[in-house]
Amino acid sequence: MLPESTVHQGRGYISPLEHWDTRSAVRSKPRRLFEERDAGRSFFSAAITPVASHPLVLSRGKDLGDRLLTLRLYSYLDFTTVLEQHIVNPVLLRLTRDAFGFALPDDMKFDAHRIYCDEAYHAHFSVDIKRQVSVCTSIVPPAATDPEFAQAIRKAQQSVPRDLRALAELCAVVVSETLISGTLSGVPADPTVAGPIRDMFADHAADERTHHAYFTRVLETAWPQLDRSSQETLSPLFGDFITAFLMPDLRAQRQMLRLADFKDQEIEQIIYEAQPFNQSLADARHAARSTMRLLERTGILQNTRTRDYFAQLGLISDVE
Secondary structure, eight states: OOOSSOOOOOTTOOOTTTTHHHHSHHHHOOOOOOOGGGTTOBSSOGGGOGGGGSHHHHTTOHHHHHHHHHHHHHHHHHHHHHIIIIIIHHHHHHHHTTTTOOOOOHHHHHHHHHHHHHHHHHHHHHHHHHHHHHHHHOOOOOOOOOOHHHHHHHHHHHTSOGGGHHHHHHHHHHHHHHSOOHHHHHTTTOTTBOHHHHHHHHHHHHHHHHHHHHHHHHHHHHGGGSOHHHHHHHTTHHHHHHHHHHSOOHHHHHHHHHHTTOOHHHHHHHHHHHSOHHHHHHHHHHHTHHHHHHHHHTTGGGSHHHHHHHHHHTSSOTTO
C-alpha cells in the first residue's frame, strides 16, 4: 500500500479547527427547540425538494404538501445519522491513531478527535429534531432504511482487494466532507422553514466548513504516500462516491411519496418529471466542483482511466 520510502507528509499543517472550543456546535450552540411561533411553517424547504412542486403534489393541497416535506426531513435526518455514525466516525477513529499507516502530523490526528465529537453531535441533534417534529406533527417517522450511498460504499469496498477496503471508505468520507451541500446552505436561507430546523442546519453547515478544510488536507497529505498501484485502484471510486452522495436516492424518494399516499404510477410520474436525469446530473456536477478541484490538484484526475470513468459517469465532459 505505502511506498517503501515515504517522505514524511504534512509538515506545516495549520489546523482549520483552531477555534473549535468556541465555535463548534457541540461546544457553543444551544439545543434547538420548537416554539409556538414555529407553528404553520414547513419542516423542510420546498425550494430544494423538486417533487414537492410537481402538479400532482400541488393538486392535493397544502396539508399533503406539508406531510411530504416532513417525510423529506425525516429521510434527510436518517441519511445524516447513518453517514455520521456508520461512515465518517469509524474513519475518524482510524485517523486518530494513524491506523491507515500514513505519516500524519500529530495536530491532524488530534483534529480527528474534535471532528469525531462534531459528527456524533450531528447525529444526536438529527435524532433530537426528528423526535420533536414527530411530536409536533403526529407524523410517525417510518422505519429507517439503508441509504443508497451506504450500499454504494459497500459495493466499492467489495470491488477492491481486502487491504484497500478501509482506504476506500476513507476516500468516500473525503468526498462526503468536501462536497458543497445545497441542503445545508438552502434550508437555513428559507424563511418558510421552522426556525429550529433552520438553526440546526446552519449549525451543521458551519461545522462542515471546517471539516471540508480538514479532509482536504487529509487527502493532500495521504494520497502521495500511496503506491501507484493503490492509487490507480482507488481513483475511479471517487466518481462512484460523488454520484452516490449527490444523485437522488430514488428508493428513499419512492418510499416518501408512497407514505404521502401516492400510488406507484403517480410516484414514477412525479420522480421522472420533477427530477430529469440531466438536471440532476448538472446539479451534482455543480455541488461537486470543490471536490473535483481537489481531485485535480492531488493528481487523481490525471489518471487516464480515472478520467475516462468520470466522463462515462457524466461528471466531466469528454472534451475536458
